[in-house]
Amino acid sequence: MITGAAKNKVDAIWQKMWEGGITNPLDVISNLTYLMFMRSLEIQQH
Numbered sequence: 001m002i003t004g005a006a007k008n009k010v011d012a013i014w015q016k017m018w019e020g021g022i023t024n025p026l027d028v029i030s031n032l033t034y035l036m037f038m039r040s041l042e043i044q045q046h
Contacts, residue, residue: 002010017028 013032014028017023017031022028022031
């Protein structure tokens with residue numbers, strides 16, 4: 001089970017997704033994967 005700081009970060013991300021209208025867990029995972037991929041491309045280009 002996740003506890004402490006990691007749990008707080010996960011909860012904060014989930015809350016932002018929920019506020020944005022994404023409530024399906026698979027959609028959340030899909031969106032996070034896309035964002036992490038785009039971030040890795042951005043880091044590689046700098």
